[in-house]
Amino acid sequence: xxxxxxxxxxxxxxxxxxxxxxxxxxxxxxxxxxxxxxxxxxxxxxxxxxxxxxxxxxxxxxxxxxxxxxxxxxxxxxxxxxxxxxxxxxxxxxxxxxxxxxxxxxxxxxxxxxxxxxxxxxxxxxxxxxxxxxxxxxxxxxxxxxxxxxxxxxxxxxxxxxxxxxxxxxxxxxxxxxxxxxxxxxxxxxxxxxxxxxxxxxxxxxxxxxxxxxxxxxxxxxxxxxxxxxxxxxxxxxxxxxxxxxxxxxxxxxxxxxxxxxxxxxxxxxx
Numbered sequence: 001x002x003x004x005x006x007x008x009x010x011x012x013x014x015x016x017x018x019x020x021x022x023x024x025x026x027x028x029x030x031x032x033x034x035x036x037x038x039x040x041x042x043x044x045x046x047x048x049x050x051x052x053x054x055x056x057x058x059x060x061x062x063x064x065x066x067x068x069x070x071x072x073x074x075x076x077x078x079x080x081x082x083x084x085x086x087x088x089x090x091x092x093x094x095x096x097x098x099x100x101x102x103x104x105x106x107x108x109x110x111x112x113x114x115x116x117x118x119x120x121x122x123x124x125x126x127x128x129x130x131x132x133x134x135x136x137x138x139x140x141x142x143x144x145x146x147x148x149x150x151x152x153x154x155x156x157x158x159x160x161x162x163x164x165x166x167x168x169x170x171x172x173x174x175x176x177x178x179x180x181x182x183x184x185x186x187x188x189x190x191x192x193x194x195x196x197x198x199x200x201x202x203x204x205x206x207x208x209x210x211x212x213x214x215x216x217x218x219x220x221x222x223x224x225x226x227x228x229x230x231x232x233x234x235x236x237x238x239x240x241x242x243x244x245x246x247x248x249x250x251x252x253x254x255x256x257x258x259x260x261x262x263x264x265x266x267x268x269x270x271x
Contacts, residue, residue: 007068007074007080008068009074010023019081027074027083027084028088031074034065037143040063040065040066041062047065072089108126110245111150111244112126114249115251116252117134118254119134122134130144132144132253144259149259156261157244157247160226160261164227164228164231166269167263168223168267169222169223169265180208183212223265223267226247229247249264252271
């Protein structure tokens with residue numbers, strides 16, 4: 001099996017290391033696609049589909065892609081000619097996974113528990129720094145910086161604290177409205193009778209109250225609870241993780257990088 005003697009993207013001509021045109025284009029493609037969110041495995045599959053192997057008889061794999069993305073010789077070290085702009089190289093480096101086990105913004109842990117895909121509602125995975133991916137609907141990764149994501153959630157919570165009246169229950173089902181209207185019509189009819197029967201009228205009042213109570217679903221209760229909770233919340237700096245868990249069922253991340261909150265009454269805000 002043949003082994004490469006030079007980094008991918010280069011060839012030897014007249015005793016000098018020079019750019020190999022087709023391979024150099026693939027190097028730039030690898031860095032650009034990785035910066036856009038493609039994984040090592042995805043890139044290996046794409047490169048194999050293009051029909052340009054890493055070396056004769058050697059198809060692409062994740063390790064080969066990773067090796068290229070870590071090779072600083074593409075920036076021109078004197079011996080190797082430059083294949084990449086510094087901007088493209090550093091964009092790819094900033095997209096590399098954080099393998100230290102430490103998060104620059106620990107608030108991300110609180111958001112990660114609630115992160116859901118805005119398209120299908122399934123949990124989103126934080127593939128690497130600034131990238132969120134839904135493996136269910138296979139949508140493109142949502143790219144959003146940690147500090148921007150945290151700020152969006154903070155601002156949405158702050159807006160709810162300042163204006164809890166914006167929280168509204170879902171519209172009642174048509175059948176529920178019909179039941180209330182029917183009870184109201186029966187009461188009105190009884191009150192308009194020439195011979196007023198107080199006992200029957202009282203029964204119709206109770207029936208109307210019962211219909212209105214039945215029309216109140218869990219969403220109405222949650223709406224009142226959320227308004228009370230947010231109206232009494234103390235303003236503070238930073239992300240209030242406890243409040244976030246109390247009022248939301250999900251932090252929705254869109255492929256565009258937009259952010260929404262799904263409240264416990266079913267209402268979605270933001271995005």
